[in-house]
Amino acid sequence: MKQKQQWFKYVALFFIPALVLGVSAGVFAAEVKIGALNDVTGATSDVGKDYALGIAEAIQYVNDNGGVNGKPIKLYQFDYGYRIPEALTKYKLFKRLGAVAVLGWGTGDTEALSPTITKDKMPYVSASYSAHLTNPKKTPFNLFAATDYSTNARAAITAWFDTRWKKHPDYGKRKPKFVCSYHFAHPYCSAPIKAIKDQAQILGFEIGPDQNVSLVAIDAKSQVLAMKDYGADLVWHGNTTMSVSATVRDAFSLGLKADHIVNCWGFDENLPRLAGKAAEGVMGAPRCAFFGEDVKNMDKVVEYAKKYNPGVPLEKRLTHTVGAWANVMALWEAMNRADKAGDLTGEGILKKGFETLRNYDVGLGVAPLTYTPTDHRISGTVSIYEIKNGKFHVVERVDLKSRWPEKWEKEWLGW
Amino acid sequence: MSTTWLPCGDYHQSYREDHAWFQTAFIKGKMFILAVVLLVFVPWLADSYWISVCNQVGYTVLGALGVQLLIGFCGQVTLGHAAFIAVGAYTSTLLILEFPWPRFILDIGLAYPISIGAAAVVAGFWSVLFGLPSARVKGFYLILTTMAAQFITVDFIITQYVSQIGGRGQAFSLPPGTIKIGPWVIDSDIKVYYMMIVLSTLCIMGIANLLRSRAGRAWVAIRDNDISAEVMGINIIKYKLLAFFVAGAIGGVAGAFWISNLAAISPEHFTWFWSLWLVGVILIGGVGSIHGAIFGSIFMVVVMELLQLAVMPLAGEYPKLLMDFLFVKEAAFGLAICIFMIFEPNGLAYRWWQVKNYFNLWPFSY
Numbered sequence: 003m004k005q006k007q008q009w010f011k012y013v014a015l016f017f018i019p020a021l022v023l024g025v026s027a028g029v030f031a032a033e034v035k036i037g038a039l040n041d042v043t044g045a046t047s048d049v050g051k052d053y054a055l056g057i058a059e060a061i062q063y064v065n066d067n068g069g070v071n072g073k074p075i076k077l078y079q080f081d082y083g084y085r086i087p088e089a090l091t092k093y094k095l096f097k098r099l100g101a102v103a104v105l106g107w108g109t110g111d112t113e114a115l116s117p118t119i120t121k122d123k124m125p126y127v128s129a130s131y132s133a134h135l136t137n138p139k140k141t142p143f144n145l146f147a148a149t150d151y152s153t154n155a156r157a158a159i160t161a162w163f164d165t166r167w168k169k170h171p172d173y174g175k176r177k178p179k180f181v182c183s184y185h186f187a188h189p190y191c192s193a194p195i196k197a198i199k200d201q202a203q204i205l206g207f208e209i210g211p212d213q214n215v216s217l218v219a220i221d222a223k224s225q226v227l228a229m230k231d232y233g234a235d236l237v238w239h240g241n242t243t244m245s246v247s248a249t250v251r252d253a254f255s256l257g258l259k260a261d262h263i264v265n266c267w268g269f270d271e272n273l274p275r276l277a278g279k280a281a282e283g284v285m286g287a288p289r290c291a292f293f294g295e296d297v298k299n300m301d302k303v304v305e306y307a308k309k310y311n312p313g314v315p316l317e318k319r320l321t322h323t324v325g326a327w328a329n330v331m332a333l334w335e336a337m338n339r340a341d342k343a344g345d346l347t348g349e350g351i352l353k354k355g356f357e358t359l360r361n362y363d364v365g366l367g368v369a370p371l372t373y374t375p376t377d378h379r380i381s382g383t384v385s386i387y388e389i390k391n392g393k394f395h396v397v398e399r400v401d402l403k404s405r406w407p408e409k410w411e412k413e414w415l416g417w
Numbered sequence: 418m419s420t421t422w423l424p425c426g427d428y429h430q431s432y433r434e435d436h437a438w439f440q441t442a443f444i445k446g447k448m449f450i451l452a453v454v455l456l457v458f459v460p461w462l463a464d465s466y467w468i469s470v471c472n473q474v475g476y477t478v479l480g481a482l483g484v485q486l487l488i489g490f491c492g493q494v495t496l497g498h499a500a501f502i503a504v505g506a507y508t509s510t511l512l513i514l515e516f517p518w519p520r521f522i523l524d525i526g527l528a529y530p531i532s533i534g535a536a537a538v539v540a541g542f543w544s545v546l547f548g549l550p551s552a553r554v555k556g557f558y559l560i561l562t563t564m565a566a567q568f569i570t571v572d573f574i575i576t577q578y579v580s581q582i583g584g585r586g587q588a589f590s591l592p593p594g595t596i597k598i599g600p601w602v603i604d605s606d607i608k609v610y611y612m613m614i615v616l617s618t619l620c621i622m623g624i625a626n627l628l629r630s631r632a633g634r635a636w637v638a639i640r641d642n643d644i645s646a647e648v649m650g651i652n653i654i655k656y657k658l659l660a661f662f663v664a665g666a667i668g669g670v671a672g673a674f675w676i677s678n679l680a681a682i683s684p685e686h687f688t689w690f691w692s693l694w695l696v697g698v699i700l701i702g703g704v705g706s707i708h709g710a711i712f713g714s715i716f717m718v719v720v721m722e723l724l725q726l727a728v729m730p731l732a733g734e735y736p737k738l739l740m741d742f743l744f745v746k747e748a749a750f751g752l753a754i755c756i757f758m759i760f761e762p763n764g765l766a767y768r769w770w771q772v773k774n775y776f777n778l779w780p781f782s783y
Contacts, residue, residue: 043743054740078732081743086686088743090679091473091722094606098466110685117590117680121604187576187684 033076034069034337034346036061037096038105044084045217046108046190048244049267049322053129054079055314056326057105059306064330070337070346082107086114093118103127103333103351105326109190112144119143123348125356127333129325131266131289132193136378137416143348145356147332147364147371148325149384151190151265152197152417154287155238157384157400158263159198162236162285163205165397166261170235177208181229181260183249184240185217191240194265196417198238204406210234215249217241222249226256234260242267247276254280261285270320274392285388285397290328291367292394293319298365303327324366331364332356332371382410422777436629455614460607468606470722472678475613477714479671480691481698482620482707483664488696489705490628491660492640493551494559496692497566501665503687504543504570505536505672507579510589510682512536513596515582526597529677533616536673537666543570544665545658552654555643567689576684591680603677616674620667625707627663636660640705697750701757703764712765716753721746 038057041050061077069075078099082088089111096104104119106112106128112135119126120143127145128135133152135144149157159180167178180202184191195212202209210232213225219241226249229237237253237260239246246268253260254277262284264273269286271293277284291297294304294316307319336355340346343354353375361370369381382403387394403410421440429435439445459471480502487493512532522528547566551559580589596603603609627633635656638646647653676682694717702713725742732739757764 040740042740043747058740078729079740081740083743084685085688085690086679086683087473087476087691091470091718094466094469095722095725098464110683113590113683114679114681114686117593121593187572189683189685 032073034073035076035078035096035099035101036103036105036333037093037099037101038077038079039082039089039092039107039111040079041084041107042081044082045188046084046242046267048272049242049270049320050084050107052270052320052322053107053326054081055307055311055319056303056323057330059303059310059323060327060330062310063302063306063327064334070334071341073341082111084108084110086110089115090118097122097124102346102348103337105329105333106130109193110188113189116141116144123352125333125336125348125351127329129322129329130190130193132189133197133379133414133417134193138375138378140416141378143352145332145352145373145378147328147368147380148266148289149287149369149381150379151194152414153379153382153402154266154289154384155194155198155263156201156402156414158285158287158386159201159205159207159236159238160400160402160405161386161398162261162263164400167235177206178235179210179233180207180236180238181210181213181232181234182238182240183213183215183222183225183229184238185219185245186212186214188217190267191217191265195240197414207236215241215245217245219245220248222252223256225249226252226258229253229260230256230258234258236260237262239264239268241265243270243272243276247273247281250277250284251280263287266325267322269387270322272320274389281389281392283388283390285386287384287386288321288394289368289384290321290324292321293323295367295394297367298363299327299331300324300366303366328364328366328368331366332359332362335359335362335364377415379415422774456611460610465606468610469678470718472606472609472613474714474718475610475617476671476675476678477695477698477718478617478711479613479620479667479674480695481702481710481714482624483667483671484695485699485702485704485707485710486624486636486667487660487664489699489703489709490633490640491636491657492643493548493657493660494556494696495563495664496560496689496696497547497563497570498664498668498695499687499689499691500547500566500570501540501544501668502672502675502691503575503684504665505540505669506675506682506686507575507672508536508539508669509533509673510591510676511579511582513591513676514589526599526601529596529603529673530598533670533673536669538669540669540672541662541666544661544668548658548661548665551657551661564689564692567692571684571687571689575687580684589682591676591682593680596677596680609678612677613674616670620670621707621711624663624667628707632656632659694750697754699764701753701764703766706764706766708769709764709766712769716765717750721749724749 040054041047042054058079061075065074080092082092093115103125106126109130109132112128112130125143125145131146131148131150133150135141136150167173182195199209213228215222215225239262246264250262264284264286266287266289269288274281303324336351339358340350340355345354356373357375359371359373361372363370369383371380383399383401385396386398386400388397439448484495484498487495509532512535513528518528547563550562594602603612635651638651639653639656643653698713698717699709701716703709728738
């Protein structure tokens with residue numbers, strides 16, 4: 003009995019002071035507080051882990067370089083396992099801790115929290131590049147430093163049309179047949195489907211039945227056979243890398259004579275590793291440079307990856323680290339500007355920070371950033387890559403804004 | 418027989434007294450204090466974060482009540498309850514966004530309250546549909562049929578078809594001002610909190626009343642031994658389906674409540690894991706007890722949040738601690754279930770009952 007009481011005392015001695023400190027965590031206010039929601043255990047963890055590492059490293063870099071005009075950033079970074087109720091409570095916790103902005107993760111949490119962050123005027127810089135978040139009339143506080151999924155998808159299908167279909171023997175004789183393969187239940191996967199089908203119609207494609215492939219699929223043979231029956235010339239993959247590699251591998255082994263284009267979260271350094279030969283010729287829109295690629299500011303990304311996560315070999319690091327850096331760099335610049343203007347609040351970060359950026363170059367292979375009060379699409383120019391001998395090469399830079407200026411301005415915003 | 422301890426020498430003289438809600442002045446006083454705490458002190462003392470944690474508890478209670486009814490009172494194991502919550506949430510959302518309400522209904526703010534009722538009815542009937550196999554199968558086989566509810570409802574019907582209504586891809590977003598009860602626009606955590614208290618109280622009272630009715634007794638009989646229950650003349654198919662209806666209806670209310678909390682909805686909000694989590698809630702809280710659903714929800718939400726706050730001061734030294742917290746939480750969830758199964762199989766509700774009895778019988782509580 004005595005022993006039991008002793009244990010209780012030890013537990014109480016640790017937890018009660020910790021709890022008091024934790025509950026009152028919001029009172030220490032010398033820092034700029036930022037929340038981060040990441041997925042390292044959920045449905046999108048295959049790409050989320052690397053992104054989460056990138057966020058932590060980039061914030062270290064910001065703090066090593068003076069933070070926000072001399073004020074260090076305090077990062078509260080949580081894994082929410084891609085569960086929406088978890089994301090909601092974590093977001094409320096960030097608010098309670100006094101966070102001025104949140105670095106979010108997927109389309110699930112971003113779209114679910116969108117009404118709330120709009121009401122709270124909380125900048126939410128996420129890795130969900132859904133075009134639904136680019137119209138400031140509807141979602142003014144949702145931001146990201148990348149071209150959106152729909153723009154990427156339109157650019158990728160256009161690049162395929164320009165570089166592959168025009169050389170096809172059937173070019174001019176029949177319409178190319180196009181199929182979308184993605185996990186219907188996930189908003190991330192389905193976000194650009196309407197746009198890519200619209201672009202397919204603009205380019206004169208014939209659109210086949212969508213194929214539902216789970217984000218955690220390790221086999222997609224039945225879906226590939228359906229694509230084969232349809233006679234697809236081109237397949238759009240909207241999932242993340244594990245699932246895309248499984249589909250591409252099955253397509254290779256079942257002899258599907260189609261080309262593949264992949265959304266950014268399925269088009270990373272792991273794709274050629276996992277799919278091997280089957281990944282040869284696959285095209286994609288990675289939204290930023292690949293890890294270690296020779297572009298501006300990549301040296302810092304590599305340096306901090308070595309310094310803060312030496313346990314993760316550099317050859318295992320992915321483009322998603324770079325994407326995380328891009329978001330942090332954009333938020334950093336916006337916060338610096340807002341702070342200089344004396345308004346480091348959610349609204350200040352948006353109006354006096356992000357919306358003052360004009361062709362701001364964060365490097366890292368990201369298109370220069372421009373946010374206006376009426377349009378949060380950063381750019382209309384997208385670099386399309388393809389895999390050749392296991393390496394990524396740029397095949398075309400598609401400028402949607404100059405090719406379809408009217409549609410870009412009047413039709414395509416926000417979807 | 419009444420389960421309330423009465424002062425020595427006091428006896429009930431009618432069934433009415435025996436079944437009364439609050440049988441002594443002391444109990445009435447306790448209930449009054451509880452009402453004051455919930456309606457005055459919590460909203461007054463708690464900040465927005467803790468209010469949102471309370472809302473999360475309320476959502477979990479509403480979800481777990483249906484699971485408790487099916488598993489704890491009727492013995493019908495379910496692993497697909499998130500599907501019925503989803504049906505309720507989508508019914509309510511679609512009625513608010515798409516239904517051509519007459520102007521006066523919108524003006525007097527009745528669209529959302531009506532949609533909550535409709536959500537309960539639709540989710541109830543949807544639940545009955547997946548309860549039909551319970552007429553023929555039980556045990557593991559029934560678990561599989563309820564899991565089918567999850568996959569057919571959420572992954573197939575809602576994702577493929579319902580989510581596409583209005584051409585908006587996957588997620589529905591409810592514009593500000595659309596979630597409204599009378600003149601009361603539900604646009605802050607505190608308003609959601611009050612709504613949660615009202616809905617939870619109504620659902621708890623509804624279930625508590627049902628349990629002391631003919632239906633409640635039939636459910637318990639079916640749980641204890643369905644063959645004996647049938648021999649006694651209970652129509653077990655009818656009462657099993659009634660249990661599915663009521664459980665689904667409360668799930669529907671939970672779903673309709675959830676949309677007020679987020680003002681957005683997508684199929685991802687209703688994963689199979691949530692169904693599993695609700696079963697964990699009643700296992701920890703105590704199977705076969707309304708208190709169990711409440712205590713389990715408080716444990717699973719509040720204790721986890723407190724644990725998180727306790728590790729936060731260490732985050733300066735060990736930043737990865739916060740990132741790894743979900744692992745800690747998952748491990749704590751699994752561990753808690755194991756510990757409760759071994760050391761307190763009747764859950765927190767039983768412990769509460771013991772504590773209450775200790776004080777009720779004091780100083781002769783041996």
